[in-house]
Amino acid sequence: MKTTSSADRDSCVTIELYGVPRVRAGRRECSVSASTVADAVRSLERQCPELTGSVIIDGCLHAAYRLSLNGERFISDPTTPLAAGDSLVLVAADAGG
Amino acid sequence: MFGYHGRYLRVDLSTCESQLVPLGEDVLRRFLGGAGLGTYLLHREAPAGVNPLSPDASLIFVLSPLVGTPLTTSAKFAVVAKSPLTDRLCDALSSSYFAIAAKRAGFDALVIVGAAKSPSVLVIDDGRVTIQPADRIWGMSSNEAESQLRAELGPQFHTAVIGPAGERLVRYATISHDSRHAGRGGLGAVMGSKHLKAIAVAGSKRVDLADPAGVVAAAKDLSARSFGPATAKYRELGTVANLLTFNRFAALPTRNFQHNMFEAADELAGENLMAAREVARKSCAACTIGCEHIYQVNGSTGSGQVRIEYESLFALGSLCGIADPNVVLAAARQCDELGIDTISAGATVAFAMECVERGLLDAPELRFGRGTAFRETLDRIGRRDGLGDLLAEGTRRVAEHIGGGVAAFAPHVKGLEIPGYEPRAMQTMALGFAVGSRGADHNRSGAYEVDFSDRANRLHGTADSARLAVETEDRAALLDSLILCKFLRGVFPDLFAESAELLRRVTGWNVTSDELHETAKRIVTAKKLFNLREGWTRGEDTLPARFLSEPLSLGVAAGASLSRQRLDEMITGYYAARGWDSDGTVPESLIEDLSLKDISELTPASISPCP
Numbered sequence: 001m002k003t004t005s006s007a008d009r010d011s012c013v014t015i016e017l018y019g020v021p022r023v024r025a026g027r028r029e030c031s032v033s034a035s036t037v038a039d040a041v042r043s044l045e046r047q048c049p050e051l052t053g054s055v056i057i058d059g060c061l062h063a064a065y066r067l068s069l070n071g072e073r074f075i076s077d078p079t080t081p082l083a084a085g086d087s088l089v090l091v092a093a094d095a096g097g
Numbered sequence: 098m099f100g101y102h103g104r105y106l107r108v109d110l111s112t113c114e115s116q117l118v119p120l121g122e123d124v125l126r127r128f129l130g131g132a133g134l135g136t137y138l139l140h141r142e143a144p145a146g147v148n149p150l151s152p153d154a155s156l157i158f159v160l161s162p163l164v165g166t167p168l169t170t171s172a173k174f175a176v177v178a179k180s181p182l183t184d185r186l187c188d189a190l191s192s193s194y195f196a197i198a199a200k201r202a203g204f205d206a207l208v209i210v211g212a213a214k215s216p217s218v219l220v221i222d223d224g225r226v227t228i229q230p231a232d233r234i235w236g237m238s239s240n241e242a243e244s245q246l247r248a249e250l251g252p253q254f255h256t257a258v259i260g261p262a263g264e265r266l267v268r269y270a271t272i273s274h275d276s277r278h279a280g281r282g283g284l285g286a287v288m289g290s291k292h293l294k295a296i297a298v299a300g301s302k303r304v305d306l307a308d309p310a311g312v313v314a315a316a317k318d319l320s321a322r323s324f325g326p327a328t329a330k331y332r333e334l335g336t337v338a339n340l341l342t343f344n345r346f347a348a349l350p351t352r353n354f355q356h357n358m359f360e361a362a363d364e365l366a367g368e369n370l371m372a373a374r375e376v377a378r379k380s381c382a383a384c385t386i387g388c389e390h391i392y393q394v395n396g397s398t399g400s401g402q403v404r405i406e407y408e409s410l411f412a413l414g415s416l417c418g419i420a421d422p423n424v425v426l427a428a429a430r431q432c433d434e435l436g437i438d439t440i441s442a443g444a445t446v447a448f449a450m451e452c453v454e455r456g457l458l459d460a461p462e463l464r465f466g467r468g469t470a471f472r473e474t475l476d477r478i479g480r481r482d483g484l485g486d487l488l489a490e491g492t493r494r495v496a497e498h499i500g501g502g503v504a505a506f507a508p509h510v511k512g513l514e515i516p517g518y519e520p521r522a523m524q525t526m527a528l529g530f531a532v533g534s535r536g537a538d539h540n541r542s543g544a545y546e547v548d549f550s551d552r553a554n555r556l557h558g559t560a561d562s563a564r565l566a567v568e569t570e571d572r573a574a575l576l577d578s579l580i581l582c583k584f585l586r587g588v589f590p591d592l593f594a595e596s597a598e599l600l601r602r603v604t605g606w607n608v609t610s611d612e613l614h615e616t617a618k619r620i621v622t623a624k625k626l627f628n629l630r631e632g633w634t635r636g637e638d639t640l641p642a643r644f645l646s647e648p649l650s651l652g653v654a655a656g657a658s659l660s661r662q663r664l665d666e667m668i669t670g671y672y673a674a675r676g677w678d679s680d681g682t683v684p685e686s687l688i689e690d691l692s693l694k695d696i697s698e699l700t701p702a703s704i705s706p707c708p
């Protein structure tokens with residue numbers, strides 16, 4: 001009998017970095033395997049340890065940052081499922097200028 | 098009295114007389130300071146229906162109970178007047194040592210009425226008032242005039258000055274100090290109409306604090322928090338970070354709002370400006386955030402350094418189709434020197450560019466993306482030369498002059514040009530713009546926060562989001578009256594509760610969070626009452642027809658639209674959330690509930706000086 005591992009269920013997701021996350025990480029985007037937003041944030045932290053302690057704290061996104069799913073809607077629930085080809089757009093929560 | 102002097106200084110430039118006028122605790126507690134106290138004073142000092150550029154108009158500089166304390170970002174002041182751009186209330190805030198020096202001069206506000214016969218400088222030295230000739234600095238740029246005055250008067254003086262644009266009554270001229278500007282609404286033109294080139298203040302009078310040790314402790318705590326993640330955007334990159342983000346969300350106004358994305362956004366991106374051009378980072382007076390990022394200007398457009406914010410970057414960049422960062426940075430510096438608001442300047446030129454491209458205005462070189470013509474036009478605006486004389490009037494008056502339906506794409510609300518948030522892609526912000534007391538305004542409404550959250554669908558606004566927009570307005574009203582910088586707002590888990598504690602320590606008042614919620618509502622409604630007095634009609638709470646008839650075409654917002662009916666539903670929801678009548682007027686019962694009954698009875702004739 002074949003079992004499905006967590007890795008098998010994960011989807012390839014792009015995380016686009018804007019503003020401070022981009023400057024700190026020194027890159028525009030990351031590709032991660034994740035089935036949920038929480039997975040994606042953990043994977044992002046592994047790939048970009050420069051974000052630890054400022055953008056990502058205790059494995060969670062700091063309140064000063066937001067994620068948008070495909071640029072279409074902002075999401076705050078870490079259990080939100082992700083599908084292959086999704087993009088998470090990481091930006092500062094404060095859009096004020 | 099703690100935290101305040103309990104009086105304001107009233108100077109009549111026509112008669113060269115000055116007097117101190119008492120401010121009671123009742124007024125101060127109801128309106129706090131800054132924008133709130135300024136609104137109260139404008140009701141009192143400005144005759145109904147006054148021409149904003151006439152000698153009868155009042156120009157009011159307002160401090161706050163927190164100015165002079167060690168609280169980070171508290172060195173702020175508000176300038177309040179009836180705007181020559183909108184003919185409605187305008188409050189423009191800024192930060193600098195001018196605020197600290199003015200408070201040490203011994204008053205909580207400075208009201209200027211009348212007009213000098215010739216170019217003048219108002220000098221206030223520890224409360225002693227003199228009006229001195231300004232012929233030698235008339236015509237100078239803001240920076241030159243500031244430097245000259247401080248060299249003459251001494252480094253203890255701090256100044257607020259106008260540039261050549263204010264002298265020539267450009268309707269969006271600024272008031273400059275320490276290279277910052279009280280920028281929006283043309284208050285520099287009000288100052289220019291009084292032949293007042295500059296105000297110089299110095300002083301040594303300090304106010305007592307109710308709990309000095311408590312204030313110091315709060316200041317240390319707030320400073321420590323101001324170094325954290327909530328302010329990292331401002332500290333590490335600055336507001337220019339918005340440009341690329343907004344482009345990704347298809348919310349970046351481009352070519353006079355014809356498009357919602359800019360193909361050259363990468364070239365103007367704050368992330369790239371920082372890497373290639375940033376030379377320094379500075380702070381306002383008494384600020385621990387340090388949001389001022391200074392960039393190098395290179396090339397044929399001239400060299401030098403300039404501070405730029407997102408609003409200037411979009412207005413002088415994508416809105417005018419300008420892709421060359423050298424041109425944008427040089428234009429920002431040019432606006433600073435002339436003393437003109439970059440948002441209104443960029444939007445007015447962008448509007449003119451579209452008129453030219455449609456064959457409605459005869460200025461063949463003034464087309465989107467043409468940097469040389471763009472910068473020449475800015476200079477002409479500042480000097481009211483040729484076409485610049487018309488464009489110095491702002492988009493609303495330019496549209497009236499051209500006629501033929503161009504008002505549909507003149508980007509303003511109530512005459513104030515729209516900041517860098519595409520309303521169709523940020524529809525709670527669209528509501529904030531439509532109902533703003535000073536016009537299209539990103540500083541008095543923070544509704545973009547709602548759009549940048551999961552609490553609303555930014556591409557489809559609803560009446561439900563009106564309540565959220567009201568909350569952002571109330572927070573802004575409180576911060577603008579305390580005064581603290583809005584860039585700090587993310588560090589407060591509960592702004593109203595913490596603000597009450599700060600006020601308790603400064604003033605000794607037993608203020609509560611609930612009281613400050615009511616204070617914020619009072620201040621917003623007091624502004625509305627001023628506008629009602631000046632002829633506000635329901636029809637002004639709207640957006641130009643373009644935003645209500647043309648869907649967006651690009652990116653993730655392609656197809657998004659905002660109908661007039663939906664905007665009207667949101668506006669009706671907003672009035673209801675404010676407790677106003679469905680036609681946007683303020684019911685007598687609310688005036689009573691908010692303790693605003695006396696405000697309509699205030700007139701200049703009711704002013705009596707300190708004994």
